[in-house]
Each structure stands twice: as structure tokens, then as C-alpha cells.
Amino acid sequence: MGAPLTAVTTMPLSAEGLVAAVSSRGAGAVASFVGLVRDRNQGRQVTHLVYEAYEPLAEKALARICEEAAARWPKTVLAIHHRVGRLDIGEASVAIAAASPHRADAFAACRYAIERVKQIVPIWKHEFFDGGDVWIEGATADPDDEAARERALAIACA
């Protein structure tokens, strides 16, 4: 154990730590996901990223995603850590782990979590590239948007 199940942190992320945090004697499968900073995005040569968060709300949004997953996959334990601050190429921006008695649920919960992170967690990516910088803007965050939630579930459970 050790690592909390959710965190917004300036510290480097560890997939191993999350895997350990969700594992238990009844868990036969742990699916995990790590998002890494890529050196290219839409034709731009990226130098680094800076992630900004509305931290208290981001923490609550991560906890909400874990609750949503627990309701859908009751025997699955989910952990999500998101990093903020400056990240260089190859560093992990998000790490997710889902442990379950069976692998289908572990994969589904893990995939669901990353889709929901992108939908409802108040974190913003400021991309710095050769020649400029740009704020990446994805989804209008609305946790009560059931259509968005259904899309995440459909991707996860396909």
C-alpha cells in the first residue's frame, strides 16, 4: 500500500507504486496506464509541458471517477495520480492502475478512468514548442453530462 488512491502532485509518478496500492490477495489482474509527454504534437516539436490544476476540485474529480468505477465494477480497485508543474519529454503526466479478480474488469476500469480524466478533471496542459506555446483545450468539464459518461463507458466496455 502506501500510495494514496488519488493524487494531484508535482512529484514524478510511479506505475509500480500504483500497482502495489491497488493490489490485494483477491486481485488476479492489474491493468495500468501511463500517459507520457511526447516530443511531437500536431506537427509541433514539443520542448516541454506545464500542467496547471484547480487542485481541490481536481482531487474531488479524481475521487468521483473512482466512485463511478466502484459502482460499475464493484470488485475493482482504482487509483489515479496526475502530475502538475513542468514536465519534460518522456515524463509521465498521469498514471492509473485498476486491480480486479478478472482481467476484463481491470482493463475496462483503467480505460474508463483515463477517458473520464480527460472529460472532467480540471487540469490544463500548456504546451511549449519550438517557436511558441499554446494552451490545449479539450472537453468542457461537466460531471453530470451523462452522454459524456456513456461515451467513456462505451469505450471502456467495448
Place this chain on the structure above:
Amino acid sequence: MGAPLTAVTTMPLSAEGLVAAVSSRGAGAVASFVGLVRDRNQGRQVTHLVYEAYEPLAEKALARICEEAAARWPKTVLAIHHRVGRLDIGEASVAIAAASPHRADAFAACRYAIERVKQIVPIWKHEFFDGGDVWIEGATADPDDEAARERALAIACA
């Protein structure tokens, strides 16, 4: 880097090592999977497992799965390590990592790999439980069985 992309080993497995082995500057997503020894199986109280392999063929089968994945997801790098020998409850029997520019391919390749491991890798699980032991027998291994491969692809790409 460091860790080879495929291995059949008596040493403890590390998800972190595999994630590092597949990651590159162009990889934005790493999906990984760890199979753990559960304390219960079909109502039996499991004490430990012993995995046996036909090692030279198991190594080739793991390499074949990586080639299949590379053909289907050309920008995705896959690594698969399988442990053999005695494993106690909670220990990892298999670890898989798939890195890709995009998360859909990383998840698909990772899921494909575990399904194929269960289909075609000559490794056997000897389960020891309270009151006895049993050899687990799953799939008749046939790498040329296209129907089995299609099933693995269907699960991975759903």
C-alpha cells in the same frame, strides 16, 4: 531500456521495468498488465502455484506475439515477461507493457498480448490448494488457429 522485450524467467517481474523498456520519445501512452496469483480459484483456497514452461518454445511464442502485434499496430512496442517456478499469493506471473503514440493502440496491443499468451504460449499452471493440487488446462496451443487469433483481436479491438 535494459529489460529485454520478451522473457521467461524465474525472477520476480517488474511492471516498471517493462514500461521503461517500451517507452520512447514518441510514445504518448503505455498500457500495461500484470497477472497476480490469487488466493482463491473456483472455490479452492490456493496456497501457491508452480509454473512450468517449455522454455525455448515459450520464448519463441512470446516473440511471435510481439511480431503479430507489430504487424497489427505498427507504431506500438510490446514487451511480455512470464515467470516460471514457484509463485506465492500476490506475486506476478505475467507482466505486459505496450507503448504507442495513442492510447487506443496501447490498450489494444496489451489486451491482445494477454489473450494470445493464454492461447499459444507453452506454459502450465500447477495449482496447490488446501487439500490437493491440480494442473490447470486451458487452450490447445495452435498458433496457426486463425479463429483463435480473431477472437483475441476481437477482444482487443472491441
Place this chain on the structure above:
Amino acid sequence: MRVTVRLFARLRELAGAAEFVREVPPGATAADVWKGLVRDHPALAPYEASLSCAVNAEYARMTTSVADGDEVAFLPPVSGG
């Protein structure tokens, strides 16, 4: 009454500050707070269609009423992950 407005990411840059204390009439909604802000910082206007808001670090609707001392946050589309 007074509320503390918090802005993030591009909104913060366009308005030139992460935090504002603003005077609003009793019974004001989050939408009223936003409209007042846009009057002073017209560059924010294009975000109206894609905005989220939160009151006291809980997601809220633009129709939510605010109270004296509340923290009202306006959030451009998110891009975590």
C-alpha cells in the same frame, strides 16, 4: 456582497490575474459574476460557450446563486491526461 473569482489556464492569461475579488449584488448567479468579469475583460467573451464553473471547489451550474465570501471558479475546457 463580495466573491473571489478564480481563473485558470488561458482565462487566467487573458484576464491578467489568477484571482479577483469582485463586488456583486445580492442574489447574483455565477453567470452574473461572469458577465461582470467579461465587461472588464472583453477578451474572455469567446469562452462563454465552452465554460465550466465551480462554486467553493464544487462543480456548479451558471444558474447557481452565489453567496458572500464564495469562491467562484471559471474553467476553460480541460486537457488533463
Place this chain on the structure above:
Amino acid sequence: MRVTVRLFARLRELAGAAEFVREVPPGATAADVWKGLVRDHPALAPYEASLSCAVNAEYARMTTSVADGDEVAFLPPVSGG
């Protein structure tokens, strides 16, 4: 000619050994090797329907011919993962 037979998991236990050196006629197939083995170890017979085989550590068909010195492995259904 002689081939080395390798058995794994439950097959190994039923036959009482992991490895046998067996004499087979020229032109023998993996299936012929298996049949000879089952004659000496009838407990193996139920596995015929679910068996895989490998020759020299490559998957093969039961119809594959074997040569002097080959390693012929018979594999019960696998259960890795």
C-alpha cells in the same frame, strides 16, 4: 531411428518422466511417436484430442515427419498468464 520425446505438466506426471528416448521406424510422424508412447503409457490416451506437438522446439502438426535425433514435444492444453 531415435527421437527424444519431451512431456510437460500433467503428461509428464502421467508418464512418470519428462524425457524419453524412443526408437521409431523411418518415415514416422509425430502421431506415430505419440501412438507408441500411448501403448506404453495408456493413461496418456485421453489427451489425444487436446494435444499440441512441437518438433525441435517449433510448433508442428501431428502429421509432421520426424527425423533421427529430433526432439518431439507433446503439450497438454496451456495455462500461462
